[in-house]
Amino acid sequence: MIHIPSTPAQASQSMSDTNQPDPAAEKAAREKEAAEQAALPYTWRQTIADVDLSVPVPPGTRGRDLDVVIGSKKLKVGLKGKDPIMEGDLPKNVRADECTWSLEDQKSVEIHLEKVNQMEWWAHVLTHHPKIDTSKINPENSKLSDLDGETRAMVEKMMWDQRQKEMGKPTSDEQKKMDLLKKFQDQHPEMDFSNAKIG
Template sequence: MSTQDSDDYDKLSPAEREIRDKADRQREADEQAALPYSWKQSLEDVDIVVPVPKGTRARDLVVVIAKKKLSIGLKGKDPIMAGDLCQDVKIEESTWTLEDQSSVELHIEKVNKMQWWENVLTHHPKIDTKKIQPENSKLSDLDGETRGMVEKMMFDNQQKQLGKPTSDEIKKQEALRKFQLAHPELDFSNAKIS
C-alpha cells in the first residue's frame, strides 16, 4: 500500500475499510491462486507445494535452493518456478521432497526469523504482511517474555510499514514530554532527538 493509499485508508469509515479489506483479500487470493505453486509461512520458515505431472520421479526434477535464488522444474523443460527469493534462506536447513509422484514440497528456513515474507519470488504478486494473523496456538505456546517480544516486534514492524513511530520511539517521545513538563524552564526548541 503506498503512502497515498494509506492516507486514503485512514480517512475511510469502518464500513468502508471493511469493504476495501475484503476486496483486497479477494484480489490477493486470486493473485496467489494463479501462481504455479502454493505457499504458507511462519516467522521461522516457508513451506511451498509445487504440483508436477503425476508419475514424476525425483531423478526427473531439477531443484535448486540457493541463499537468494530458487528454481524448480523438470529436466529438459523450462522451470515451473524460478527467480530471486524475496529474502535470504538457510540453504543447509532447507529441504525438498517429492510427494505421491505429483508434487514437490519444499521446506525453507528463513535467515531473518523476525520478518514476514511478502512473496516467495520477487517478481510474483505480494501479500499484505500487515494483515497476517499468526496462529494463536503458536503465539500462546510461547512463554510470557518471548510472547511479549514477538508481539512488540509485530507491532513495530506494522508501525514501520505505516510510517508511524515504533514502541521504542513512542517511549522516548513520552519520556521527553514528561521531562519537558517537569522542567518548563528549559528551552527544547533546538533539541535533536534520535
C-alpha cells in the same frame, strides 16, 4: 472500480475520511491479493522462521524426473528437459543446507525453506511474483505460545514495530521517548522544548 460520491456531502465526507481505512478498498485489496496468489504455480505459507511451498506436478511424476535447486537466495522447481515450473530469486536468504524437498503422492513437490533471519515475514517467495501485505499477518497463537515469555514478548514487540513503521507511525521505543519527553515538558513548563530532538 472508481467510486464517485453521489452527493457533495458524501464527497466531503469521503475526503475527510482519507486517514480512516476504507473497508471497501481493504476488501478489494484483499481480493486482488488472493487472486494474485491463486494464480501462482504453487501455494505457500510461512511462520516467522520458515516457509513451506507446495508445487503441483503432473500425476505420476517420479523423483528422478524432477529438477529442484535450492540455493541460499535462489529456488528452481521443474521437470528435467522442460521449462521450470518456478525459478527465481528469493527475497531473503535461506539456510540452504537446512532446506528440504520431497515428492508427495507423485503429484506435488513439498518444499521447506529455513529463513536465515527468523524475525521477519516474507512478502513473496520469488522476487518477481506479487507481494502480500505482511502487515495483515496474524501469526498462529500456538506458534507464539511455544516461545518462552521473553522471546515471545520480543517477537510481538518486533511485529508491532514493523506494522507501525509500515503505517508511518512511531515504534514502541520512539513512542516511549516521546512520552518521556512529554512528561518532562509537563513537569517543567518554564523550559523551551521547541528544538528538542528525539534520538
